[in-house]
Amino acid sequence: MLIAITALTVLFIVAVVTMLLRRQLQEKYAVLWIVIGVAMLILELVPGLLGWLSSIAGVQVPSNLLFAMGIAMLLGVCLHLSWELSRAEDEIRRVAEEVTLLRAEFEHRTEVVAPTDDAEAEPDDE
Structure with a gap:
């Protein structure tokens, strides 16, 4: 399951970059979506990170x-x-x-x- 989610996230980032290169998406929006995609990728590849962040934020789940x-x-x-x-x-x-x-x-x-x-x-x- 992790491989499928990671592949979808990478596909999402590639789609955003492709839209940016074809001038279908402006740079100011592409930066936002690329940052979101990279954050998703990091949270997927480092599973303990979300637990650590939730403990810092005081969120139980x-x-x-x-x-x-x-x-x-x-x-x-x-x-x-x-x-x-x-x-x-x-x-x-x-x-x-x-x-x-x-x-x-x-x-x-x-x-x-x-x-x-x-x-x-x-x-x-x-």
């Missing part, structure tokens, strides 16, 4: 510490993604306002340059 760390990590990821989403929405709003102003200026300049239909028509002197 090591798996409870693992779940608490996982929940804390997920909350951190959710907070970070919410922050990124807020920044992206602000940027989208700013760009939309800028495009609206440029479009209005373009339409105004087009109206000034282009003659109207009434001005083009020459009067008949017949």
